[in-house]
Amino acid sequence: MIINIERFGSVLTSRQAGKEAYAAFLPTLAGLGGREEIVVDFKGVDVFSPSWGDEFLTPLQKKFGERLRLKKSGNPSVSLTIKTLEKGNDITFNRANTSS
Numbered sequence: 001m002i003i004n005i006e007r008f009g010s011v012l013t014s015r016q017a018g019k020e021a022y023a024a025f026l027p028t029l030a031g032l033g034g035r036e037e038i039v040v041d042f043k044g045v046d047v048f049s050p051s052w053g054d055e056f057l058t059p060l061q062k063k064f065g066e067r068l069r070l071k072k073s074g075n076p077s078v079s080l081t082i083k084t085l086e087k088g089n090d091i092t093f094n095r096a097n098t099s100s
Helices: 015-030 050-067 076-089
Strands: 002-004 039-040 066-074 094-098
Touching: 015 050, 039 050, 050 066, 050 076
Parallel strands: 002 039, 039 066, 066 094
Antiparallel strands: none
16 A cells, blocks of 8 residues: 555644544555555655654554555655654654655
8 A cells, every 4th residue: 555645735744633644544544454565655745744744654653563664755854754753763664665
């Protein structure tokens, strides 16, 4: 499954909005098979804050672990937020082989 984060907007900044996006996406995640990989694509996202990412990506990482992969992004906002989340939560997100 590919999650196109842009579907939630191009400016993703608030903790509340990230929490709401995750809650809205949960029913879609419920239908996944036990081995299906989840790839997060950041194409089209201009601003990606640590607060939004912490409410959306961190629960995905906790729920799916090794099955979650993040597409590489040339957007500094995305890259820095991912590094911030990894450091702050002592986790490492897996990267997909392709970039967005």
